[in-house]
Amino acid sequence: MKFGKKDWTSYDRGIEKEWMLTNGISGFCGGTVIGANCRKYQGLLVACTNSPEERYMILSNLNEEINIDGKLHQLSSCKYTDKIVDGFKNLQGFYYDGLPHLRFFVDGVVINKKVAMEYGKNTVVIEYDILNGSKESKINIEPLFTFRNPGVCSGEENLKFSKTVDKNKIKLIPQLNKDINIRFFTYGGKIVDKTDEIVDKIYYDVDKSTGDKFVDKCYIPGTVEINLSPKERKKVYLLCTIENEENFHCEKIIENEERRINNLKNTFDDSRILAKYLPIAGDQFIVNRESIKGKTILAGYPWFLDWGRDAMIAINGLTLSTGRLEDAKDIIRSFSLYEKDGLIPNMFPGEGQEPLYNTVDASLWFINAVYNYLLYANSCEALEFVEKEVYKTIKNIIKAYKEGTKFSIKMDEEDSLINAGSGLDQVTWMDVRVNGIVVTPRHGKPVEINALWYNALKIAALLKDKFEKEEKNEYEELAKKVKASFTKAFWNEDGKYLYDVVNNNEKDNSLRPNQIWAVSLPFTMLDREKEKYIVQKVFEELYTPYGLRSLSRDHKDYHGIYIGKLFDRDMAYHQGTTWAFPLGGFFTAYCKVNDYSKEAVDLVDSLMSDMEDHIKDQCLGSIAEIFDGDNPYKARGCYAQAWSVGEMLRVYYEDILGNHKKLKKVHKDIFI
Structure with missing residues (x-):
């Protein structure tokens, strides 16, 4: 992806596009x-x-300037x-190929800058490839340090370090954590000690908004x-x-x-942006979790950690569709080990602490992920893994949902649908x-939960036939009861779509995207005519x-713009805000x-090209969490979201x- 001066005609334009790198252990690096x-x-x-x-x-960043024959020129930009420090006026080009490249041109001097993180290490490298002009010049670079939570601006206590400086290394130990050994090296430059300086009044536009x-x-x-001498390269x-290393x-x-x-970019033999860059973006969410000694999926950057629901929805595309079967297996194993009372963790806390289990859908998405893993792996080894390490978890989930578990999750014995x-x-x-x-309580029988419940029962029935081979399959019998109840409970004949939640005699006719999974999941209950009505209604x-x-948009509680303080944003979060991940279910x-007709697939393909425009926009190569519900659908929330x-x-x-x-x-081949 290449960008030029038209993309930063002003400071405000220049900060619209962001980039991010990660290191596989939840560290990251990013800027505009x-x-x-x-x-x-x-x-x-x-x-x-x-x-x-x-x-x-x-x-945090680097202040950069170049002195050419006694005249100072800014390279860095900062508000x-x-x-406003306007070094962007000397920025000629920006190129992103999985790493960010910035090209500056100042009075005959060409400077190419590149940033990379070391995978598996908390280390970042910045390369400057410089071709000097006909005059002597000197580049000055000031590193801007802090030691803080990334989500909190620095106070005085975050800027207190013990310092050691020599000609090519700065060593800092933050007073807040003396076990952290920060080192900053230069190779090819010279470090000049200076009286400790605090630079303040740094202004963050996104946080202000x-x-x-x-x-x-x-x-x-x-x-x-x-x-730099004249003409020097x-x-x-x-x-x-x-890191506690000496030789870099x-x-x-x-x-x-x-x-x-480059290996990630070549996951698919296709030159389109989506195929080249989404495997790189997907890789950024797959990290090690120390507390479970296994792989997990971060829900989003820059602030979300790993959430069970998000992981189980994202796992299919991030691992299976990209050929990362071992990662998928590891993630499934990790979540399976922490099943409790039929629930998969919604969130893992720190080491030695109990996970949080406040989710009704993560366990059902988990069963769906196991099924997809078996299809993609298509091996005896995968079946053996599921039989020995996962099948018991699936049975525990079904039993708990049927008999009742935490958070009022329990099957209604009359219609076999799930309350939560x-x-x-x-x-x-x-x-x-x-x-x-609770802005969208959805207490009772949510539509997607019961679509997932049926899907889970059908998968459990297949596994029971495969692993136990008993004449009677209670999962299949229960699935039949759910199917018989679902249409009666959820079909809105007047609107030709599904109610969002059914609670006793109350039926919520809010038109929401949750019903789309009643059509898109592997095992569904509706006749084709009703499915077509739903898809058309959602599309329109x-x-x-x-x-x-x-x-x-016709609902009285619709909020089309996700902006303002936290309360205002939370009131809009699920009340009109656009979410990217349900688009997958819709497609x-x-x-x-449409029976995968050429016309239908071609239309979906063309609609996905709109998403490619976004991939070249906010966080380059990735897809944001949410967007405004109103045109022009500005990206909001996390700038990179796993699902x-x-x-x-x-x-x-x-x-x-x-x-x-x-x-x-x-x-x-596996089940029939």
């Missing part, structure tokens, strides 16, 4: 295409000492409360000087780390990361609670180019009800490339 930070979460080294928790902002603290400060311990490296090879770190990223939630419980994905208000009233609205449902990326990868692999046919054949 002009090099400025527009939010407090951005920095050149956000280290993680206990993945995926205990993140620290270490190296302060009282001024959301009502958060938006003015930051950083600590400058020294300056890197790069002296020089490569200089900066490296910042908290900057070129090797960059080469290894370029090789790793009461009081202040938030157990579906529409889970906001703010100031004691909820579809946007970047996702599905969480509520119809699959559209293909299914948003995962669902587009799944649709691309299964529906666009046609692999749904292969998976259907594998199903027959």
Whole structure:
């Protein structure tokens, strides 16, 4: 992806596009295409000492300038409360190929800058490839340090370090944590010690717009000087780390990361942006979790950790569709081990603490993930793994949902449908609670939960036949009862769509995207005519180019813009805000009800190209969590979200490339 001066005609334009790198252990690095930070979460080294928790902002940014024959020119860009440093005026180009590349041109001097993180390490490398002009010049670089939570602006206590400086290394130990050893190296430049300096009034536009603290400060311990003779060509490296190592090879770190990223880019034999960049984005969410000694999926950057629901929805696209079967197996094993009372963790806490289980759908999505894993793996080894390590968990889930478990989750014995939630419980994905208000309570029988319940029963029935081979299959019998009840309970004949929640005699006719999974899941209950009505209704009233609205625009509680302070945003979060991940269910449902005709697949393919426009926009190469429900559907929330990326990868692999046919054949080979 290439960008030029038209993309940063002003500072405000220049901060619209962001980039992010990750290191596989929940550390990350990011900024904007002009090099400025527009939010407090951005920095050149956000280290993680206990993945995926205990993140620290270490190296916030670099102040860069070049002195050519006595005249100063800015290279870096930064907004302060009282001024804007406009180095973007000397920025000629920005290129993203999985790593960010910035090209500056100043009075005959060409500077190419590249940033990379070392995979598996809390280390970042910045490369400067410089071709000097006809005059002597000197580049000065000031590293901006802090030691803080990435989500909180620095106070005085975050800027207190013990410091050691020599000609090519700065060593800092933060007073808040003396076990952290921060080191900053230059290779090809010279470090000049200076009186400790605090730079303040750093202004973050995104945080200002959301009502958060938006003015930051950083600590400058020294300056890197790069002296250049006329016409000299020089490569200089900066490296910042908290690793306890002595010998670093900057070129090797960059080469290894370029090789790793190129392998991800070649996951699919297709040149389109979605196929090249979403495997890279997907990789960023798959990390190690120290507390369980296994792989997990982060829900989103820059602030979400791992959530069970998100992981079980994202796993299909992030791992299976990209050929990462061992990662999928590891993630399934991790969540299976922590099943309790029939519930899969909604969130893992720190080591030694109990997981949180406040979710009704994560366990059902887990069963769906296991089924998909078996189809993709298509091996005796996968079946053996599921039989020995996972099948018991699935049986526990079905039993608990049938007999009753926490959060009022229990099957109604009369119609075999699942009830869930009461009081202040938030157990579906529409889970906001703010100031004691549950904005979308959805207590009772939510439509997607019962679609998932039937799907889970059908999968459990297949596994029981495979592993136990008994004449009577109670899961199949129960699935028949659910199917007989579902249409009667949920079909809205007047509106030709499904009620969102049924609670005793009350039926919520709010038009929401949750019904789409009653069409898109592997095992469904409705006749084709009703499925077509649902898909058309969702297409007409909820579809946007970047996702599905969480509520119809015609509803009295619709909020079309997700902006303002936290309370205002929470009130809009599931009340009209567009979500990217349900778009995957919609695309699959559209293909299914049209029997995967060429016209249907071509339409979905063309609609996905709209998402490719977004992939080139906010967080380059990735897909945001949410968007406004109103045109122009501005991206909001997390700038990179696992299930948003995962669902587009799944649709691309299964529906666009046609692999749904292969998976259907594998199903027959395994289970019939």
